[in-house]
Each structure stands twice: as structure tokens, then as C-alpha cells.
Amino acid sequence: MNPSPSSSSAQVHKGLEGITVSETRLSDVDGARCQLIYRGYSIDELVGKASYEEVSYLLLCGHLPTRQELQEWNAELASHRALEPEVLQAMSSLPLANNPMAYLRTVISLMGLRDPAAEQLDPPILRQQAIHLIAKTPTLIATFERLRRKRPMLGPRPTLSHAANFLYMLHGDDPSPSQTSALDAYFVLLAEHGFNASTFAARTTVATQSDLYSGIVAAIATLKGPLHGAANTKAMEMLMEIGAVEQVEPYVQKTLSDHKRFMGFGHRVYKGEDPRAKHLKRVAQELAGLNRAEARWFEISERLQEAVWKAKKLSINVDFYSASLLYYLGVPVDLFTPMFACARMAGWSAHILEQLADNRLIRPLALYVGPRDSTFVPLDQRPATPTT
Numbered sequence: 001m002n003p004s005p006s007s008s009s010a011q012v013h014k015g016l017e018g019i020t021v022s023e024t025r026l027s028d029v030d031g032a033r034c035q036l037i038y039r040g041y042s043i044d045e046l047v048g049k050a051s052y053e054e055v056s057y058l059l060l061c062g063h064l065p066t067r068q069e070l071q072e073w074n075a076e077l078a079s080h081r082a083l084e085p086e087v088l089q090a091m092s093s094l095p096l097a098n099n100p101m102a103y104l105r106t107v108i109s110l111m112g113l114r115d116p117a118a119e120q121l122d123p124p125i126l127r128q129q130a131i132h133l134i135a136k137t138p139t140l141i142a143t144f145e146r147l148r149r150k151r152p153m154l155g156p157r158p159t160l161s162h163a164a165n166f167l168y169m170l171h172g173d174d175p176s177p178s179q180t181s182a183l184d185a186y187f188v189l190l191a192e193h194g195f196n197a198s199t200f201a202a203r204t205t206v207a208t209q210s211d212l213y214s215g216i217v218a219a220i221a222t223l224k225g226p227l228h229g230a231a232n233t234k235a236m237e238m239l240m241e242i243g244a245v246e247q248v249e250p251y252v253q254k255t256l257s258d259h260k261r262f263m264g265f266g267h268r269v270y271k272g273e274d275p276r277a278k279h280l281k282r283v284a285q286e287l288a289g290l291n292r293a294e295a296r297w298f299e300i301s302e303r304l305q306e307a308v309w310k311a312k313k314l315s316i317n318v319d320f321y322s323a324s325l326l327y328y329l330g331v332p333v334d335l336f337t338p339m340f341a342c343a344r345m346a347g348w349s350a351h352i353l354e355q356l357a358d359n360r361l362i363r364p365l366a367l368y369v370g371p372r373d374s375t376f377v378p379l380d381q382r383p384a385t386p387t388t
């Protein structure tokens, strides 16, 4: 039986590379110019000036908030940080030793199961669900860390910002202003990024008129892979494997001869350096300066960036300096990808709202290249071993 191509003359765009499937008002990922814009504002303008709270408002509500709107938004986010006792109880009964992204995916799914309004798709209800998830995800991650380390539980502090409260819940003491602004910059830079794989998964899910929680669960499941969100954890593991600046060159040569990938390098859309990378590098460098005993992680990163560029002309992406940045903030390496999810919760939710506001089922085609005209053989007449 010879595979026969379909009669269609359709061209296959593997991985949907270069295909525009929708319009969006949320962000412009300009691969040729290496620029990223959130609703008209360059990330170069936003980072360090607008907080994650302001940026999440911008993405979900369409404009930068006034002082009054921001006060109300902050208060609303802060008031939804705590996890319900039933969710906390369920969290402590789940396996804690496996992939934290699988844990996050499961708990968000449980939150959807518990929400009586989960199946409703009205914009005000969707926005409310989005606020809940943005507010609760940092609490969920910090609580997971406390549960698995058998540390005492800590409730969120409503007087702290989104970033400061996460660091407080993770470490149990007040973060410094530089730690808070570093994490805030990270959250801002990772809040939104067009039709990346996880956002596309979220939009595809809700385009069937499923629900917001299902869309977010699909996004988390998609972000989990090392070619997407898990590259930040893999990048840190790579830095640890290198271990010292003088080991960078041998590592690069070995990786090239083994035909392996450098994690945190390369991008499907950006033709040069990811526009988020220089900001993350600056923040990681500032944190390294405050943590001289651990400065080698930044030094190894910088040397590796140069060596990979020299050897393969590959640029860094968002995940590369996210690794040392999060490490300097004391985030456990396997929680780096959940931190990405925490930041992206705003972008995913805004995309779900945008998709449902002008919905069309997402249903691409595939070019059939399997056999045709096969003759059916009844079970009792088939050979004992397969013929192909």
C-alpha cells in the first residue's frame, strides 16, 4: 500500500510557521524589528515605570488605569489572593514530588470545578474569573512550595504589591525594594506575547465555547514543554551543569558536537534578539551585584551568550536571563515555569476575552498523506502478525 497524497494541492505550513490566524489588539510581536508592544505601548516604555498590576489592567481593560482605577484594581486583586480552605485542603492531599506545572494545572482545574459560574461566558464574569486567577496563582505557587518543604502556611498580605506579596509568601519575610522591583519587571515583561503556543492553545480551547478555566488549563499544559515555558528551568540547569566561567567554551563545543540545543536561545518569530532579553539581563545583573557570592551565574550567562553567538549566531530569548534573575530571587529552579505562568495569566485571560468577543471555531486542515483504497479484511482472516 503506497501512501498517496490527497488530491488537494494545499501547501502544508508545519508548526503554522509564518501563518497569521487572527487579529489581536493585545500585543504586537514584531519579529523583524525585534519589538514588543502591549496595546500600543512598547515594553521599553512600560518596564520599570508601570507595575504588573497596571499592565494587567491595560491588557484586560484596554487602557492604562487612572489613579482611582488602579487603586480599585489593586484592592480587588489583593482581596482575591487567599485560597479557599477547600482548595488548600485538596492541595495538601495531592502528590507534591512531581512536576510543579502538573500540580498547577491540576489545582487551576479544581478551581474551575468549584466555581459555580465557570460555564458562563459573559465578559464581566470572565473578567472576574481572570482577576481571581491572576490574584491566586502566586499564592498557589508559594503554598505549594511551603507544603512540599513542610513549612508553616502563610496567608497573603493585602498591603503588599503583587510581586512583593509573592516573595513574602515564598520566603516568609519582607523582600527588599530591589527584589520587589526585579520580580515586578519580570512579571511585566512576561505578561503577554501574541499567539505563542500556550496562548494559541487557550484561544483554541475557548473558541469551542468551552470555559475560561479550561482555556487556562490548556495554556498551562502547553507552557509546560521545554521548547516553550520550561526553557527557563532548563536554562538554569544548563548554567549549573557548566558551573564555572572557564567551562563555558568546552560546554559550547560539546553541545555543538552532540547536536543538542542551548536552552534560552533561538526564537520562532524574532529574527534577532528577543526585545525582553536586554531588560531581563539588566535586572539579573543588578541582582548579581547585590549577591556577590552567587555572581557566577550571571558571569556564566554573559560568557555563554557571547560564545553561542560567536559559534552559531543564535540570539538569546526571554528564558535565558529569566533563569539567573529568578534564581537570585530565591525561587526554586523547578518553580521557574510556574512563575512564567503567573506572569502570563494576564495575557492568557485577555486573549480568552478577546477570542470570545468575536469568536470563530479554530479548525485548521491537515493534508492526508496516508494510504487510500485499502480493502477491509475481517478479523478472523487477518494474519497473526501485522503485514506492515
Ligand code: ACO
Residues within 6 Å of the ligand: 196, 226, 227, 228, 229, 231, 260, 261, 262, 263, 264, 265, 266, 267, 268, 269, 314, 317, 318, 319
Ligand atoms: N540551540 C541550538 N540550535 C538551535 C537552537 C538552540 N536553542 N534554536 C534553533 N537552533 C537551530 C536548529 O538546530 C536549526 O538548525 P539547522 O537548520 O542547522 O538544523 C535552526 O536553528 C532552526 O531551528 P528550528 O527548531 O527550526 O527553529 P524553530 O523556529 O522551530 O525553533 C525554538 C524555535 C523551538 C524556540 C528553538 O529555537 C529552540 O528549541 N530553542 C531552545 C528552547 C527555548 O529556549 N525555548 C524557549 C523559546 S521562547 C518561549 O517559548 C517562551
